[in-house]
Amino acid sequence: MEIGFVGIAVIVGIVLIWFWNSIYIIKEWERGVVLRLGRLLPQAKGAGINLVLWPIETLYRISLRLETLDVPPQDIITRDNVSVKVNAVCYFRVVDANLALSQVQNYQYATSQLAQTTLRSVVGQFELDEILSQRDKVNAKLQIILDTDTEPWGIKVTKVEVKQVDIPEQMQRAIAKQAEAERERRAKIIHAEGEFEASPVDPGIRRIAKVGNELWRTSGRR
Numbered sequence: 001m002e003i004g005f006v007g008i009a010v011i012v013g014i015v016l017i018w019f020w021n022s023i024y025i026i027k028e029w030e031r032g033v034v035l036r037l038g039r040l041l042p043q044a045k046g047a048g049i050n051l052v053l054w055p056i057e058t059l060y061r062i063s064l065r066l067e068t069l070d071v072p073p074q075d076i077i078t079r080d081n082v083s084v085k086v087n088a089v090c091y092f093r094v095v096d097a098n099l100a101l102s103q104v105q106n107y108q109y110a111t112s113q114l115a116q117t118t119l120r121s122v123v124g125q126f127e128l129d130e131i132l133s134q135r136d137k138v139n140a141k142l143q144i145i146l147d148t149d150t151e152p153w154g155i156k157v158t159k160v161e162v163k164q165v166d167i168p169e170q171m172q173r174a175i176a177k178q179a180e181a182e183r184e185r186r187a188k189i190i191h192a193e194g195e196f197e198a199s200p201v202d203p204g205i206r207r208i209a210k211v212g213n214e215l216w217r218t219s220g221r222r
Contacts, residue, residue: 021055026045026061031064031094032044036057042098064093066158069115071116072087073085077124086123086166089160089163092150095154104153107154139160142162
């Protein structure tokens with residue numbers, strides 16, 4: 001009688017252990033990728049309570065939430081041979097959990113490394129002035145390339161933003177001098193126009209002077 005009771009207790013214990021290891025609760029923002037005897041099941045488990053036939057099957061949780069990836073500063077030579085240090089931020093999410101598990105060993109690390117190399121490659125194709133004034137163009141090109149390259153991994157890159165562009169101190173001084181010279185030139189033009197408008201000049205001569213002034217401004221911009 002005692003042996004029978006012990007046997008039943010052992011069986012119940014084994015069933016409870018099996019049940020405990022076979023039940024998985026998948027959150028709303030997760031998917032459960034299942035391997036059965038090493039083979040990938042085509043359909044990932046959705047949110048809720050899921051039964052996995054342990055130890056024949058193994059479940060891996062993959063998050064589908066948007067992830068933020070900081071791309072560390074990269075030393076880059078621009079197309080006009082200026083040395084800059086650029087960092088960025090990348091937003092991506094998993095859209096196919098099976099691919100994210102089976103096609104790449106660590107999709108987060110792989111995306112990080114790819115983002116760094118792509119940042120160096122893309123920024124190096126632009127001149128410094130374009131990087132500073134047309135950042136949206138740089139961001140769009142980065143996003144398209146990263147999204148295309150990570151698609152086989154089940155990854156969707158939704159946005160890439162260049163955060164900061166550090167340029168050499170010597171170049172900063174040169175840009176500041178150029179900006180100061182431009183401000184002085186504009187101030188002189190405004191001052192000269194004010195004096196000209198206040199002076200008693202024939203209207204015909206005034207129109208000719210305005211045309212000449214516009215031509216001078218245009219040549220100054222070039």
